Amino acid sequence: MDHIELSDAIADFARLIGRVEETGERMCIIDGGEPTSVLLPAAELAELEHFAQRAPSGARHRPRTRSGQGHPFGPDPQGPYIRYVHADGERMTFVRDRVVVAELRSVEEIDWLEDRARTARQSYMPPKQADAFEEFLARQGPVGDGVAWIADSWRNQEPFTEIVFINGSTAEDVALAYGADAQDIADGLLLHQVEEQDAREGTDNLTRVLAFGEENGWTWLGYHDFDHAFSRSLNPPPEQQITLSATMAKAIYEFSYFEDGAYQNPFPIEDGAEDRRDMYELIWYTPGEAPFAPEAPLSFLNLHLRIAEKAGNWTDNIALFFEGLERAFGLALPRDAITSGNVRCARPARR
Structure with missing residues (x-):
């Protein structure tokens, strides 16, 4: 997974989203050298959510995101993409031609999803x-x-x-x-x-x-x-x-x-x-x-x-x-x- 500074990501978000859509790989956004969030393909997030919700309940709860402040209300154009900022101000969804292509989530939330999805996958087998x-x-x-x-x-x-x-x-x-x-x-x-x-x-x-x-x-x-x-x-x-x-x-x-x-x-x-x-x-x-x-x-x-x-x-x-x-x-x-x-x-x- 490649890393990119927050300032560079903000400067050209459309190019970053296009790269994720084209390669199907994640991009980790860092701020001052510290990972803060992950931009990943929407299909990958859907898979993580699917398995994570089927894992047994654990002591560790889903990380809470802070209340959003200062983000624009309504669709926000980013080149050929449309950005939708969630109510918490941190999670974001990117759409092109009415199709969701990428999602932005905090590093803590992705870690939590992966941990739970890993547990659920251990008992999963494809139907055949x-x-x-x-x-x-x-x-x-x-x-x-x-x-x-x-x-x-x-x-x-x-x-x-x-x-x-x-x-x-x-x-x-x-x-x-x-x-x-x-x-x-x-x-x-x-x-x-x-x-x-x-x-x-x-x-x-x-x-x-x-x-x-x-x-x-x-x-x-x-x-x-x-x-x-x-x-x-x-x-x-x-x-x-x-x-x-x-x-x-x-x-x-x-x-x-x-x-x-x-x-x-x-x-x-x-x-x-x-x-x-x-x-x-x-x-x-x-x-x-x-x-x-x-x-x-x-x-x-x-x-x-x-x-x-x-x-x-x-x-x-x-x-x-x-x-x-x-x-x-x-x-x-x-x-x-x-x-x-x-x-x-x-x-x-x-x-």
Whole structure:
């Protein structure tokens, strides 16, 4: 980036703008040897703004510009260009033939934009590259035991009616937030111990415990929701939450997905907008058909389900859907530990 003294820039602004328009390169304006502002192509500024506004919020706020004084009101001709001075008196827009060609911004503002844009670009891929990468990820096999193995027993409400996956919180913290007994958690109570106690004492505590653990970066929960003994929400909400609910008596098997507390459930493809539902039941899934409309938040699951169908590991619709979730999110449940009862659990907190 070339530098030019402020006095020289003022003397022939039109030539400076023409150079930026022709070369597509920035010009840094200095005053007494110190950089003060940057003249850059309008398209480059538009790109910076596009990515900067998509970066996560940070502690550093956008630099404020001083209130403008002494600048002309209205369009200001600069050779073949028209200069428009912004209300702050520092930012300027240059137009030729009703087309914006260049912008003037302070050095501090450009630094701020570049820093935020750099953060946002790290997670950006062009559409074709993103599609190819998504297909590559979808073709990777499930990690560990996956979750498809539990689909058949879950359909019959065994060993749990509710299976929840939470990203962003430890298993112990989630169990406590759900209302599990802190002493059971501290003691390391295991599922088979509750089952053995039920057999000895004729109790039915197995249906009133919360099983929990961590697999592949996710906290998982398993429980029955017969008497609403456990909470269904966390405060603050987790980064991601996936819930699978089975109600065998009504043949209702639901799937829901939240990001940062916002409901993301896609709607199934229907003939009209009025038919779109605010939930998703697994019985709607038909192998060979894309279950989610292209504009739905979870439309990318279509690809993972298609890969699961081609893999031929399962024929049951729910198991296939669960394998799609394995591939999309990396979900897993410890098969041997759950079937043997060697997983941690806790009863509802004592009141």
